[in-house]
Amino acid sequence: ISGPLYRCCPGEHLCPPLQSVVQVNFFCDYEESKGNYLVDVDGNRMLDVYTQIASIPIGYNHPALTKVMTDPKNMGTFVNRPALGMMPPEQFSEKLVNGLMAVAPKGFSRVQTMACGSCSNENAYKAIFIWYRNKMRGTPEPTPEEVRTSVINQVPGCPDLTLLSFMGGFHGRTLGCLATTHTKAIQKLDVPSFDWPIAPFPQLRYPLDQFERENAREEARCLEEAEDLIVKWNQKGRHVAGVVIEPIQAEGGDNHASFDFYRKLRGITKKHGCAFLVDEVQTGGGSTGKFWAHAHWGLDDPADIVSFSKKMLTGGYYQKDSFQPDKPFRIFNTWLGDHTKNLLLTEVIKVIKTENLLDQAKRSGKVMLEGLYDLQDKYPHLLSKARGIGTFCAIDVKDEDTRNLLLLKARNKGVVLGGCGTQSIRFRPALVFKEHHAHLFLDIFNDAIAEL
Amino acid sequence: ISGPLYRCCPGEHLCPPLQSVVQVNFFCDYEESKGNYLVDVDGNRMLDVYTQIASIPIGYNHPALTKVMTDPKNMGTFVNRPALGMMPPEQFSEKLVNGLMAVAPKGFSRVQTMACGSCSNENAYKAIFIWYRNKMRGTPEPTPEEVRTSVINQVPGCPDLTLLSFMGGFHGRTLGCLATTHTKAIQKLDVPSFDWPIAPFPQLRYPLDQFERENAREEARCLEEAEDLIVKWNQKGRHVAGVVIEPIQAEGGDNHASFDFYRKLRGITKKHGCAFLVDEVQTGGGSTGKFWAHAHWGLDDPADIVSFSKKMLTGGYYQKDSFQPDKPFRIFNTWLGDHTKNLLLTEVIKVIKTENLLDQAKRSGKVMLEGLYDLQDKYPHLLSKARGIGTFCAIDVKDEDTRNLLLLKARNKGVVLGGCGTQSIRFRPALVFKEHHAHLFLDIFNDAIAEL
Numbered sequence: 001i002s003g004p005l006y007r008c009c010p011g012e013h014l015c016p017p018l019q020s021v022v023q024v025n026f027f028c029d030y031e032e033s034k035g036n037y038l039v040d041v042d043g044n045r046m047l048d049v050y051t052q053i054a055s056i057p058i059g060y061n062h063p064a065l066t067k068v069m070t071d072p073k074n075m076g077t078f079v080n081r082p083a084l085g086m087m088p089p090e091q092f093s094e095k096l097v098n099g100l101m102a103v104a105p106k107g108f109s110r111v112q113t114m115a116c117g118s119c120s121n122e123n124a125y126k127a128i129f130i131w132y133r134n135k136m137r138g139t140p141e142p143t144p145e146e147v148r149t150s151v152i153n154q155v156p157g158c159p160d161l162t163l164l165s166f167m168g169g170f171h172g173r174t175l176g177c178l179a180t181t182h183t184k185a186i187q188k189l190d191v192p193s194f195d196w197p198i199a200p201f202p203q204l205r206y207p208l209d210q211f212e213r214e215n216a217r218e219e220a221r222c223l224e225e226a227e228d229l230i231v232k233w234n235q236k237g238r239h240v241a242g243v244v245i246e247p248i249q250a251e252g253g254d255n256h257a258s259f260d261f262y263r264k265l266r267g268i269t270k271k272h273g274c275a276f277l278v279d280e281v282q283t284g285g286g287s288t289g290k291f292w293a294h295a296h297w298g299l300d301d302p303a304d305i306v307s308f309s310k311k312m313l314t315g316g317y318y319q320k321d322s323f324q325p326d327k328p329f330r331i332f333n334t335w336l337g338d339h340t341k342n343l344l345l346t347e348v349i350k351v352i353k354t355e356n357l358l359d360q361a362k363r364s365g366k367v368m369l370e371g372l373y374d375l376q377d378k379y380p381h382l383l384s385k386a387r388g389i390g391t392f393c394a395i396d397v398k399d400e401d402t403r404n405l406l407l408l409k410a411r412n413k414g415v416v417l418g419g420c421g422t423q424s425i426r427f428r429p430a431l432v433f434k435e436h437h438a439h440l441f442l443d444i445f446n447d448a449i450a451e452l
Numbered sequence: 453i454s455g456p457l458y459r460c461c462p463g464e465h466l467c468p469p470l471q472s473v474v475q476v477n478f479f480c481d482y483e484e485s486k487g488n489y490l491v492d493v494d495g496n497r498m499l500d501v502y503t504q505i506a507s508i509p510i511g512y513n514h515p516a517l518t519k520v521m522t523d524p525k526n527m528g529t530f531v532n533r534p535a536l537g538m539m540p541p542e543q544f545s546e547k548l549v550n551g552l553m554a555v556a557p558k559g560f561s562r563v564q565t566m567a568c569g570s571c572s573n574e575n576a577y578k579a580i581f582i583w584y585r586n587k588m589r590g591t592p593e594p595t596p597e598e599v600r601t602s603v604i605n606q607v608p609g610c611p612d613l614t615l616l617s618f619m620g621g622f623h624g625r626t627l628g629c630l631a632t633t634h635t636k637a638i639q640k641l642d643v644p645s646f647d648w649p650i651a652p653f654p655q656l657r658y659p660l661d662q663f664e665r666e667n668a669r670e671e672a673r674c675l676e677e678a679e680d681l682i683v684k685w686n687q688k689g690r691h692v693a694g695v696v697i698e699p700i701q702a703e704g705g706d707n708h709a710s711f712d713f714y715r716k717l718r719g720i721t722k723k724h725g726c727a728f729l730v731d732e733v734q735t736g737g738g739s740t741g742k743f744w745a746h747a748h749w750g751l752d753d754p755a756d757i758v759s760f761s762k763k764m765l766t767g768g769y770y771q772k773d774s775f776q777p778d779k780p781f782r783i784f785n786t787w788l789g790d791h792t793k794n795l796l797l798t799e800v801i802k803v804i805k806t807e808n809l810l811d812q813a814k815r816s817g818k819v820m821l822e823g824l825y826d827l828q829d830k831y832p833h834l835l836s837k838a839r840g841i842g843t844f845c846a847i848d849v850k851d852e853d854t855r856n857l858l859l860l861k862a863r864n865k866g867v868v869l870g871g872c873g874t875q876s877i878r879f880r881p882a883l884v885f886k887e888h889h890a891h892l893f894l895d896i897f898n899d900a901i902a903e904l
């Protein structure tokens with residue numbers, strides 16, 4: 001075993017480098033962590049405003065989830081993982097009805113479970129391509145030539161269709177997803193990709209309501225460019241089958257666009273017959289104060305497909321009926337998700353409803369955002385662009401090094417935070433993050449900034 | 453909600469079509485299933501020789517796994533899913549040492565966990581491309597032009613590298629994996645792909661030892677073609693960074709090649725500086741009588757990367773040190789696997805060792821294969837090409853319709869089987885499948901055939 005030994009566990013010995021550990025922040029004691037507090041292996045208790053990259057919905061060790069685990073009825077689900085597409089467990093549909101379908105975005109009556117954000121998007125892309133080709137062909141029945149060529153990666157069976165994505169967007173790291181991800185070079189460097197159209201995402205000034213006119217101009221420019229790209233790529237025969245976008249570009253730096261921008265973009269996709277895929281992997285699950293961030297747009301028909309993961313515990317996507325594949329095994333894999341996550345999610349959703357956690361996110365978010373406005377007024381040379389919806393907030397730091405130093409200082413003072421974009425800090429508390437947690441966070445964050 | 457209602461649960465009502473159910477065989481009672489027996493919602497107890505598409509290692513509800521679930525020490529792991537790459541739990545490395553590393557193929561001291569077979573291969577592909585570009589460049593440091601272009605999917609940042617795969621191979625269904633999958637048209641139709649080289653896989657006559665000379669000629673032809681492709685694609689500047697292959701083509705029809713074929717192919721990859729990725733997603737985990745199917749080849753350096761999933765419960769891949777990315781966040785995602793699966797896998801591995809299940813697979817496999825030989829002698833107009841290593845066996849049926857009818861008849865008599873290829877049946881029992889289960893299976897299978 002090569003590479004330097006390191007401290008990987010609470011033992012006194014050093015351990016061999018089995019996996020890459022360069023990304024590791026610290027080792028945690030998940031038994032001792034509770035609610036909004038993450039405990040590390042040295043017993044340090046930290047307020048968690050990052051929550052495993054935005055993936056812990058109702059805090060650590062919530063009793064509702066512990067109960068799922070101790071219910072002997074659920075034992076079989078946890079020790080026997082079914083191939084959900086072939087031999088689902090008897091409670092499967094019931095859990096979908098009480099779980100994923102209970103929070104389905106308006107207008108969606110179908111859901112396809114997957115296991116993570118990447119396979120959710122990869123399969124949503126496939127569903128889009130299949131839908132588009134069926135439309136082009138006028139029939140779901142392929143020609144013999146299509147059947148033959150598809151197996152060897154050639155047109156017409158593997159058509160030269162494209163997806164339009166946006167600069168600064170992040171949709172995952174498998175090769176299909178990665179072709180629509182445009183954030184950091186390190187995520188894409190050296191990996192072959194598809195030559196697909198990329199539109200500019202509006203670079204807005206914050207707070208949005210103070211720069212409406214100038215932001216509207218920027219958004220109009222981006223919409224025009226997106227529509228131009230669709231027209232041009234369609235003309236050259238490399239049809240744009242779909243458009244994929246996040247309601248807030250998260251990994252790319254918490255970049256917002258106005259609801260009006262999204263409404264107009266939705267209109268453009270309809271006009272040109274492109275599917276509209278809204279990636280809610282990071283924004284979904286309630287932290288914006290609505291269960292789905294795109295619900296803020298106020299549209300009757302906001303999307304064709306909505307993908308999710310992270311806080312939803314399972315991956316998957318909601319789809320309009322027309323995106324349901326016409327034949328079995330077109331969208332398929334061994335597990336098609338993990339039913340244990342559906343069991344947990346059903347309880348998470350109950351807790352969100354009983355404890356009114358969407359309202360909580362609105363209230364805590366208000367405290368946070370006002371606090372962030374105050375901080376950027378107080379430290380204008382360090383902080384700018386405070387922004388957010390609900391607790392889904394962010395702020396910019398003057399440069400990358402200062403941002404990273406601030407993350408470290410905050411952690412040493414007992415707050416776990418994460419960066420995004422080049423110089424932003426994203427705040428991603430769980431839904432059980434209350435006003436007093438927001439105040440506590442702001443106090444500690446203020447102390448950390450004061451030390452810079 | 454559109455589409456026909458169907459019986460999705462034991463209730464008396466019919467349920468709406470939330471997901472695609474056309475693939476569903478039947479609904480199961482996973483609480484009641486035990487060992488080699490799967491119980492459906494109507495209480496039918498069936499001998500399972502398919503095991504959730506080869507993904508149940510030691511049978512249903514094995515007491516060792518139940519114990520993991522009832523150990524209060526593990527509760528925190530099951531209800532709080534960590535971002536393993538950033539904040540791993542304290543026992544993480546220990547579980548890797550006693551789990552994945554305890555069964556590492558010879559020569560591997562590094563493992564990267566992932567969540568399913570597809571992300572395992574997708575990330576292995578990325579590791580290969582990164583390794584190859586670093587070699588070409590002579591340094592891991594990219595040029596500013598590479599950094600700039602990588603974000604917008606253009607060369608040189610997203611280079612025009614390729615992977616060589618084989619006709620009949622299956623490596624997953626996300627877009628990167630799918631570009632190396634060449635089995636059924638329905639899996640690939642309408643999805644854009646990469647134009648990468650595809651070599652023929654030997655079409656051998658069975659039993660292998662009776663057709664050695666003629667099979668050797670066929671293998672030599674395929675090896676020559678594979679090497680030719682590497683040379684030609686390298687010459688045209690679309691370098692072959694790696695070769696990906698299964699030790700037995702499973703989904704594609706349980707196609708075998710001789711150990712000598714694999715040894716020679718390994719030699720070709722070394723000669724031309726291509727990475728050699730052995731996909732053990734279906735073959736790994738012990739059913740061939742060795743923990744890894746490629747161990748049968750008897751090589752000291754059989755592979756650069758070995759990917760796994762299914763029976764291993766977690767996904768991931770073993771890699772040579774040189775494939776470890778030079779920088780953090782090149783190979784990364786939110787969860788990087790699921791630690792609950794590592795906990796279960798550690799117990800699975802203990803059971804395999806204490807109960808000598810690899811030897812068991814050899815013994816049961818011998819009974820099965822001999823029984824299959826007898827059956828094809830008895831029904832030569834219906835059955836042919838009985839083949840297998842350990843319990844990883846298959847047989848061909850005269851045509852697709854007859855195969856499907858036979859699967860149905862066997863199920864009605866209490867044996868769950870799965871097809872593969874166009875007209876094969878694959879046998880994929882768990883490792884706890886004993887000689888008497890093999891005899892029982894053969895009896896029922898014989899009865900089902902007799903009814904055709």
Ligand code: FES
Nearest residue numbers: 116119567568571
């Ligand atoms: S790609 Fe989603 S779990 Fe593997």
